[in-house]
Amino acid sequence: MRRQITACLVLCSLMLSSCGGSPVDRLKNGVNALGEQATALGLKRAMGVGVREVVNRLGQVGGYLDNPLVRLVVPPPFLLAADLLRMGGTLVQKDPVEAGLNLAAERAAPLAGPILLAALEQTSVPTMRELLNAGETAATDYLRKQTEGKLVEVFQPAISATLAETGALEQYRKVMEGAKDLQPAEQPAEGTVAEPAVSLEQYATTQAIDGLFKLLGSEEQRIRQGPEFGDLGLLPGK
Numbered sequence: 001m002r003r004q005i006t007a008c009l010v011l012c013s014l015m016l017s018s019c020g021g022s023p024v025d026r027l028k029n030g031v032n033a034l035g036e037q038a039t040a041l042g043l044k045r046a047m048g049v050g051v052r053e054v055v056n057r058l059g060q061v062g063g064y065l066d067n068p069l070v071r072l073v074v075p076p077p078f079l080l081a082a083d084l085l086r087m088g089g090t091l092v093q094k095d096p097v098e099a100g101l102n103l104a105a106e107r108a109a110p111l112a113g114p115i116l117l118a119a120l121e122q123t124s125v126p127t128m129r130e131l132l133n134a135g136e137t138a139a140t141d142y143l144r145k146q147t148e149g150k151l152v153e154v155f156q157p158a159i160s161a162t163l164a165e166t167g168a169l170e171q172y173r174k175v176m177e178g179a180k181d182l183q184p185a186e187q188p189a190e191g192t193v194a195e196p197a198v199s200l201e202q203y204a205t206t207q208a209i210d211g212l213f214k215l216l217g218s219e220e221q222r223i224r225q226g227p228e229f230g231d232l233g234l235l236p237g238k
Contacts, residue, residue, distance in 0.1 A: 040128035043223065044120065047139050050219040051116045058109035058212060065102035069218070070211030072101040074172075075203050081175045097175075100168025101200075104159040105208035111154045112147075112212055119146045136224055137217040144213045151209050159208065160201040172200050 057063055064070050074094050082094060120143060123131075131138040163169040198206070 037125060037129060040125055040132045043132055043139060044123065044125075044128050046223045046226075047143075047220065048117060048120055050216060050223060051120065051143075052113065054212065054216045054219055055109055055113040055116070058215065059106055061106065063109060064105045064208070064211060065099065067211075067215075070215055072098065072105055072204060072207045072211070074098050074101070075200070078172060078175060081178070085175060085178055096166075097168045097171050100163055100166040100171075101204050101207070103166060104162035104168075104204055105211065107162050108155045108158040108205075108208055109212065111158060112151055115147050115150050115154070116143055116216075119143055136221045138220075140213055140217040140220045143216070148209065151212075152205055155208060156201055156205045159204045163201060163204065169200055 058070070064072055074097050078094065078097065123142070127142075131142055135141070
């Protein structure tokens, strides 16, 4: 019996040594891996809370308009057209168009919640572990890559409806068309009111989504700087 026990101990020792590193090192590596996995899951849960917070904040009245970080402004071609009309004696107010843009974004914002949360739920733990150490806004950047196409699909119809309802779309088109008639025949190309490369609806959709991820990125940075993550010593720079 003693010989059998001794043989088993020798065999176990050989197996452990073949795995590489000492038993203590392997134990530490296992603990670190489990700790990092727990932190990755923590980041996933915290990002879910962050998504809900950001969507709720942007979906309120003034969610975009009153936040300088994400506020939508009128497109540059509109400003040029307005200046031409003023020189021709027509007073143009940009505020109603700008207000319509921001209201449209605020009404569309809640549509992002289910899309972002579904993408986050489908993100695997190994992927979250990679994102954990990939940068301060890595999870936000990943979610944007996974969801941006779908967000455009649902945002643009909603934004178009609001722009039409508020009269912002009609005002925009009137100003753009009116300015074309006032342009001198001989005018440098950079000073002309050219047809915008994108429609007002497309412009507002892009700006609204940009603002959404800009705010979510800021939220992710705040999450990562929290003591519940830093104390584990697993984030970059720790």
